[in-house]
Amino acid sequence: MRRESALCAIGVALLAVGCCAPTQHKQSVDIELPSPIVGGYEHVSAFLPDDEAAAIVDGFDWAQTAALAETAPDGSPAVYYVVIRVDSLDHFDALEASYTPWDVQPLFPSERRDLPDEPLTMSAGGAHGGWVFALLSGRAYNYLRDAALRGEPLFEVVALRDVPPEVATHPGGSIDIGRLLASGAQWPRPPRRTLTSGDAVGAQTAALTEALTDLIAGFIQVGQEVVDAILDFFASIFGATSDTASVRVALTISTPDAEFVPANAPLLRTWGPTRGAPLENVGQEVSLQQADNPLARWRTTLTAGNLASFEVPSGHTYRFCTRNELGGARVINFWVPTQTCSAPFIIPDGAEAVRIAGPLADQDLQALTIAVDAVDFFATLQAPIRPPIIASGNHAEALAVSGNGFVVGLGGRDPATVIASTMLDGSLAAASTIGFPELGIPPGLPLFGIPGGPEAGAAVTVIRALMNVDVVWPPGNPSRLVFAHELGHHALFQRLIAATPPFAPHRYGQHLNTIFLGTVANGFAQIEPGNPFFEAMSINEGVADLIGGQLAGGGNRLSIRMPGVYTGNSIGTPAGVGQPEVYCDATFSGPTPGCFDFNVRGTEATVWRVPVNLEASRISTTLHDVIDDSVGDITHNGNVWQTRTDCPGTFERCPSSIALVPLPDPSAGLAEERVAQPLGAVLAGLGFWLYDPLEGSVFAEQGFMHGMTRAMRVYGATDDEICQLYGLHTPGGECPAGWMLP
Structure with a gap:
């Protein structure tokens, strides 16, 4: 609304500016943000x-x-x-x-x-x-x-x-x-x-x-x-020289992941009483920024429903932007949070009430949203993890060691940050950022690049910037699945820190070092069963799959790339088998033992060495069945989906849209475990393992699974039930003696 002409005259006298034109007719305007770009911005x-x-x-x-x-x-x-x-x-x-x-x-x-x-x-x-x-x-x-x-x-x-x-x-x-x-x-x-x-x-x-x-x-x-x-003085003269519009924004946070069906679907919560509801970033800073005036920026924070309200001058072109930090989690490029901005839109002259609605589907905004979801998830388990710092942009690209690949991170800024490896587009990268002084390994270890794509990786020197980030996530990687998996690594290491006994504080660093050496230093050689690092890698990747599978990005659990199956909500019944579920067959009945990565990408799991891949799948699907909501085939169940055997050529050549078929009647056609524990049982198992005077000092599968067995006993499972569950994930169906306690 305009000031009286007397104030305008004061402005002319003081600063030689002109008065504004008469007020135009007020109007209400609806602006729809365009559909996001698949693959990210x-x-x-x-x-x-x-x-x-x-x-x-x-x-x-x-x-x-x-x-x-x-x-x-x-x-x-x-x-x-x-x-x-x-x-x-x-x-x-x-x-x-x-x-x-x-x-x-x-x-x-x-x-x-x-x-x-x-x-x-x-x-x-x-x-x-x-x-x-x-x-x-x-x-x-x-x-x-x-x-x-x-x-x-x-x-x-x-x-x-x-x-x-x-x-x-x-x-x-x-x-x-x-x-x-x-x-x-x-x-x-x-x-x-x-x-x-x-x-x-x-x-x-x-x-x-x-x-x-x-x-x-x-x-x-x-x-x-x-x-x-200064503002108070000049606002009395110039603060209302333009018509202002009341703007209300209703944001949808969508995924840029091309593997998600349908494309540009909103990110949904996959756990808790609000499972199936859109994720909300309440408290995240957002802004309206004038395209023609860089200093014209109005800031506020998202409220429930991802809503935001502004009072801004009409007659200008704006972008709506999010600043990608919330609750301690940040997506940064050289320490400054990144911004996700909409395409420009015009708030026309005379607009009084403006309603803006639509999606943003950006890699960085998605990463922040999944990270905040992970922090909330672990808080509900009373097992908190530190909000992750995620390097993006040039910051992340400077740390990548493969020509067309990327580096993904895991671990913690205190006491250490470690970078793991992940496959994407045929390229690999792996690194450790700082050493473990108590083990005689100094900071400044080299980054190792493993040739895997058209360009071979190169060894580079670790730079100081990497020491204070948790996940390295360069542009061009819109996968929800892979990012959630890497957050699984971050959460695992956070809980390893928490579970490390005070009488043996060195164990965390010792186990982290084992993972590093197994993942990176021995990554140049085939890692087979019997290699001392084989089991550490399997546990590391399997648990990351487990944790990532609980999050908004894990396995696209509320969707599957298969015609007629997508439901997009928590109460649908794809193929008539209960809650939306997209994990692979865990009974070794397909052409290749599956893990929940198979059905999303139609490719191998995220570990590049096949024997480790299969054992990581075994660990992951076993632990998924440990935390089944019930003995029925509902969310978290590893036996709902079956890999196809009739695709032409190899499994890897099967189109991802037909690589899996639902089992016609899983509850009747497969034996089902009778152990149903909360994820807290798995976290408790970490403590039982690390506190064992002997087994806790070795990062090995037997000690790890002994911890899980102890935890399931505490939660009320019998040895027969535990043995039956383990048998579901063992070739031949036999109870693995090494996983049971003497």
Whole structure:
């Protein structure tokens, strides 16, 4: 709604701006976001050109800088245009808590590159790290400079940037904030966020935490309070010079995974009382950003139902964007969270009520959503895991060691991060990021690339950036299945840490080292049964399949690529066999013993060595049947689907849409186990195993399964029932003596 003409006259007198046209007819507008792109969105980054970034890094030295004026000639705070290299999560948190206006793109229209009119993922990364463009007060700049000259640099690089000619400046180079706002820029106040000592992400020293807190206090003192005063003054004149629209967004978080049927289906919860309902990212920051004014950005957070509300000027083109962090989980490109943005849309002049609805189906948003779902899942089990930090974009690509492959991560930032291997498009990559000093293995182990595609991998040196991430997930990998599997690794290692007995704290590192050596160092040779690392790899992959199968991405459990079977909800009965279920046959009756990966991709499981693949399948399907909801054929049951035997050629050549058929009557046609335990039984089994004085010190299948047997006993299963279940997953149907306790 417009101000009285008297206020407009004041604006003309003060800043020589014109009044606005008469109010147009108000209207309601419905905007439908377009169907998402199968396979995910283009990832756009490196907004600071690589050659420019290199020149800044090579030429910047805090000792060669000069203090800046803190006050402009008109008495207002002096504000400067800068680029900042963000070198850690802590530094990003400090920047964010300071209320400093920043973006991964340049802040002024003449600098911005032309972007395609389609949904995008945008991030800060480039060849020389993560860069953000910001407006920084002179006093804040001097604060940073003084800290650096004391030997305590909080940002390694804060370089002044030339202000484009269309932006008014004061003598001395500071930006005329009043003119900037008068030109149409908005400076929305973000939700107030504070970072206090002890709240920073990661393992920080007390001194760094205190310094960051001091920095933020300094920013707030010279930044937000001054900005508030400026905004209050100019808002009284210019704050309503445009018609405003009340915008309500109803977001659907969909999958870009081409293997999901139907394409672009929403991500659904696959566990708990709300199983089958769309996943919600309540609390995730979202924004409306003007395409023609980089500083015009309105921020809020999603509420129940993935709803968001805004008040924004009409008559502009906008993108709706999500910032991919929530509850401690983050998808980052060189420490700055990535953004998933819709295609541009116009809120027309005169629009008063705008309803926007539709999907975003982006790899990074999907990864965040599944990660948050995993954290919630384990919280309900009273077995918490740390929210994962997921590297994307250039950050992840810099860590990839195979020409057309990718690296996927598992483990923890404290005490170690380990990278596992996964097949995708015929390429392999595997790595460990830091060593285990207690075992005499130093940090800086090389990354190993295993040739598997048209381009062979290459060994590269581990870089420091990898030490503080949990999952490495480069662009171009929209698979829900694989990502959920890798979160399974992350969760397994988190629970191994929790279950490690205090009398043997070295066991976690020892077992992690065994997995590393088995997965990576021996990955160049065929790993057969009898190899000391064979069983460790089988357990590692089998448990990751188990955990991943409980999540939104695991096995596409609420869908299957098979005509006439998809139900898309938790109460449908595909092929008349109960809850939607897509796990493979676990009874070794098909041409190849199956695991739940088979039916989604029609390919081998995620472990590339076939003997390990089969044993990992055995571990996975056994544990799935351990946690069956009941003895009937419902969710989690490994015996619902049967691999086909009549496909032409090899199994791998069967189209994924026909590679599996449902068993006509599984409950009558197959023996069924009589053990039904919660997943907590499996987690308890980890503790029973690790606490055993002898078996807990060896990462071996017998000790691991002895732990599971003990846990099932505690939960009320008899040895006969346990033996029957184990027999279902053993060739010949015999009870494996090595898995039962003496």
